[in-house]
Amino acid sequence: MLQVQNLWKRFGDAWAVEDLSFHVNSGEIVGLLGPNGAGKTTTIRCVASLLQPTEGRILLDGHDVSEDPVAAKRALAFVPEVPNPYEMLTVMEHLRFVAAAYRMEEELVHAEAILRRLDLWEKRNELGVSLSKGMRQKLACACAFIHQAKIFCFDEPLIGLDPKGMRELKSMLMERREQGNALLVSTHMLDTAERLCDRVIILKRGKLVAEGTVQELHEKLSSTDGTSLEDMFLELTEEIEPV
Ligand SMILES: Nc1ncnc2c1ncn2[C@@H]1O[C@H](COP(=O)(O)OP(=O)(O)OP(=O)(O)O)[C@@H](O)[C@H]1O
Ligand SMILES: [Mg+2]
Numbered sequence: 001m002l003q004v005q006n007l008w009k010r011f012g013d014a015w016a017v018e019d020l021s022f023h024v025n026s027g028e029i030v031g032l033l034g035p036n037g038a039g040k041t042t043t044i045r046c047v048a049s050l051l052q053p054t055e056g057r058i059l060l061d062g063h064d065v066s067e068d069p070v071a072a073k074r075a076l077a078f079v080p081e082v083p084n085p086y087e088m089l090t091v092m093e094h095l096r097f098v099a100a101a102y103r104m105e106e107e108l109v110h111a112e113a114i115l116r117r118l119d120l121w122e123k124r125n126e127l128g129v130s131l132s133k134g135m136r137q138k139l140a141c142a143c144a145f146i147h148q149a150k151i152f153c154f155d156e157p158l159i160g161l162d163p164k165g166m167r168e169l170k171s172m173l174m175e176r177r178e179q180g181n182a183l184l185v186s187t188h189m190l191d192t193a194e195r196l197c198d199r200v201i202i203l204k205r206g207k208l209v210a211e212g213t214v215q216e217l218h219e220k221l222s223s224t225d226g227t228s229l230e231d232m233f234l235e236l237t238e239e240i241e242p243v
Contacts, residue, residue, distance in 0.1 A: 034203035085128030
């Protein structure tokens, strides 16, 4: 459903992503993990066509984002690392705008249910400028859920959410998985990733250092029972000091 093939992205002289390949199938939540600066946001921004890859190919529901951008973008819902709502649109107007942009106005019948689940229904007539950080995050998620995307990309969606919001969002992600969507979620919350994700991809300095189910990572690292994803993450991403 989502395929990233030999993705390279350079900023100036520095490579942010180097020869990265992975895929996300339908009915799967894949966690994109890595230390700060590992290249998670760069990868997701390339998938969302907000950055032009230096090299490589990205396919969304079979459509190449550079050759067939309209069809590719139609398949994708994306929640950025720092949501930036339109200051002068209300919460409800954001959903109407997204539904209109995707020509899916009929999906607005779900707006109330989505906003209620994210505790935004009472705020439906408030302007984007007046929303708190967590409410902005929830609004970005609501906009992602309003159109019938096949692929969801979330860049640290749980940051800034209150406990109920986190639980609700995780349920919404799992429901989308049940419906056969492909979901890519970057996060630093490793205990959540361990419970939520079917597979994880671990990046370090722009390169893939491990990929698979938590069980597969255990086998690759020959770790003992009781070793957490956090333990394995720290081992895989450890910086070795030059001697
Ligand atoms: N617009 C940019 N211009 C120059 N360098 C950039 C730019 N965006 C990202 N980088 C660099 O690319 C590398 C990867 O950054 P990226 O934001 O993808 O990391 P990340 O894994 O999302 O980190 P975090 O966990 O902090 O969000 C970093 O070295 C960063 O400094
Ligand atoms: Mg990031």
